[in-house]
Amino acid sequence: MYVRPAAAAAAAFLGFTLTLLGGTASYAATGPGTAAGTATGTGPGPAALGGPVVYAHRGASAYAPENTLDAIDLAIQMGFDWVENDVQRTKDGVLVVIHDDTLARTTDVEERFPGRAPWKVKDFTWAEISELDAGSWFGGEYAGASVPSLRQYLDRVQRNRQRLLLEIKKPELYPGIEEQTLKVLDDAGWLDARHVAQRLVVQSFSADSVRIVHGLRPDLVTAFLGTPTVADLPRYAEFTDRINPWHTTISADWVSAVHGLRGAHGKAMEVDTWIVDDAATARKVQAMGVDGIITNAPDVVRDAVGGY
Secondary structure (H helix, E strand, O other), rough: OOOOOOHHHHOOOOOOOOOOOOOOOOOOOOOOOOOOOOOOOOOHHHHHHHHOOEEEEEOOOOOOOOOOOOHHHHHHHHHOOOEEEEEEEOOOOEEEOOOOOEEOOOHHHHHHOOOOOOOOOOHHHHHHHOOOOOOOOOHHHHOOOOOEEHHHHHHHHHHHEEEEEEEEEHHHHHOOOHHHHHHHHHHOOOOOHHHHHHHHEEEEOHHHHHHHHHOOOOOOOEEEEEEOOOHHHHHOOOOOOOOEOOOHHHHHHHHHHHHHHHOOOOEOOOOEEEOOHHHHHHHHHHHHHOEEEEEHHHHHHHHHHOOO
């Protein structure tokens, strides 16, 4: 297990609330046009292949400042190729990778711009944000780390040969962010057949946002973040492939109900749960049959459940 300084340990988990993301298991997209319905003959799931897929939430964020290039570099050093991030938009229209809609928790924006509270991402230009320190809050060894643009982040994930679970964060604040995200992905070479089939999943807490992405690019694998009722699941299966819930909201029966439906690509729907950072909970959700586990401490989860 990786160990970080005690001071960073306390700071790293500030802000990890119910607004956090989920993650997803690896998937080979089969193309659009298949209807939702009962799944049959789907073959072995991740458990049969050696355990749930483990996703490094905001990178290896228990050990490096979340959503930075340092965090995804550390994830690959630890052996994890799936990383998760959050996408928001600056005042001048640049997509950036940061979880909160304010810059205050994870940068030095209050010191740099003391008169501009509440320091919303959407109220700052990319030039201003790119100069902020996004590492010192976590630990002195990360002083000078920056908030990356989505393009910078994609280029680093590509260089590392990693795979990406991308969340469109708070799309109600950023009209048109779905189209813009797809354009940046396309410009970076992430919408070719290989990336779409094996290396990319797009998700959101907004069902409307997931539906928009599916409508624009029906070939993309998508995920909805939340825990719909069993009765509502067929409606989600029309436009998404995964349901990614908070781990305290699910049961084995609920997971089975999700698996019993075909998603937007005609495959059995999957469940990737979040945020699980301890061995006991990892084993508990594994026993429920989840396909993936989203975690700030991927090494802890991998050691507990044998995931990959």
